Amino acid sequence: MADSSWLTKFPQMDRSDLLAIRKSLDSAYRDFSREYGDVIESFFDPLLTFLVWFEKLLLSTPWWLMIAIIVGLVYAASRSWKLCAGVLISFLLIGYFGMWNDTMRTMSIITVCTLVAIGLGIPIGILMARSDRAQNIITPMLDVMQTMPAFVYLIPVVMLLGIGKIPGVIAVVIYAIPPVIRLTNLGIRLVDREVLEAATAYGANARQRLLGVQLPLALPTIMAGINQTIMMALSMVVIASMIGVKGLGQPVLKSITNQYFTVGLLNGLAIVALAIMFDRVSQSYAKRTQRHMEGVQNG
Known part of the structure; x- marks a missing residue:
């Protein structure tokens, strides 16, 4: 008993x-x-100032000029007229169905989040590639960041900074940054040792080897990481709308709470169109870069 x-x-x-x-x-x-x-x-005030300015710039630019700039950037990256035509049709449909402003807001926050992720992720990936100790410390952190449910990121960020754009940016960056870190590390580690030895034989120091040999040769792998980061950032848009991030995610969230099927479907398709555009453009640019690097090596 x-x-x-x-x-x-x-x-x-x-x-x-x-x-x-x-x-x-x-x-x-x-x-x-x-x-x-x-x-x-x-x-984070400077980042907020830049984000607000960039969003206003996209919203105030005439739609026809904005589409022309986007199509021009797509062609410069991909050299594909078919992809340019697809992007043109997608943005015309987005405007026709009244989702232009939300799409520009989403593009602004995705662009800023991607730039922040690249600015933080590539140096961390370089650090991991240069130090096994750093890799052993950072890798478990990346594992946690990738497996933690996305909603969990919102709790400490909202408690600390409240509701608004910056908490949304922080949550998106935390969720989306692991791929660019991992693939930067992988790309640099996969660079042929014989190429590095040849660069050393020509008198290149560690900084010159990094900037002139390792990063250029690892660029296709790094671009794959950037591609995955953009995809994960877009997947976080709807969740980030819960803490006040305006864009395509808010109509989707409203359609869930109010059961507006058509609104949710159209805005969801707009997010899909953005995801496909970013995916195809970044993949095309990575393939062109890889072909160029292979040509340089063969030459």
Whole structure:
């Protein structure tokens, strides 16, 4: 009887201890956010200023000029008239169905998030490629970032910075940055050692080998990482709309809560069109870069 009583009481004590730990951690994080939230928010003011400016630029640019610029960029990256025609038709349909402004808002935040992810991810990937210790430390962190449910990212960010564009950008970047880090690391590690030895024989130092040999040869792999980062950022758009990020995600969220099937379908298809455009353009650019690098090596 004594053993049975102990078995019934022990789980209850364990749950109460766990509850106390959770309350203390929640209280500590709330105190931290109250104490340092404003300071951390001010740190992101330049990024917010740039994001607001870029969004206004896309919204204020005439639609015909915006489409011409996008089609020109697509052709410059892909050299494919078929892809340009597909992009042109997609944006004309987006405008025709009244989703132009939301699409421009989504493009602005995806562009900024991708630039931030590239600016942070490539240096971290280079660090991992140069140091096995750094790789052993960072790899488990990337595993957690990739397997953690996306909604979980929103909780600490909203508690710290509230609702708005910057919390959305931070959540999207955390969710989308692992591929560019992993593939930058992989691309640099896969560079042929004989090529590096030849560069060293010609007197190149570590910085010259990195900028002149490793990064150019790893560029197709890095572009594949950037491609995956863009795809993951787009997949986070709807979730980020829950914390005030305007764009195609908000009509989708409203259609879920109000059961507007057509609105959700059309905005979902617009997100798909953006995803296909970014995917095809980045893949085409990566293939062109790879062919160029192979030509340089054979030459």
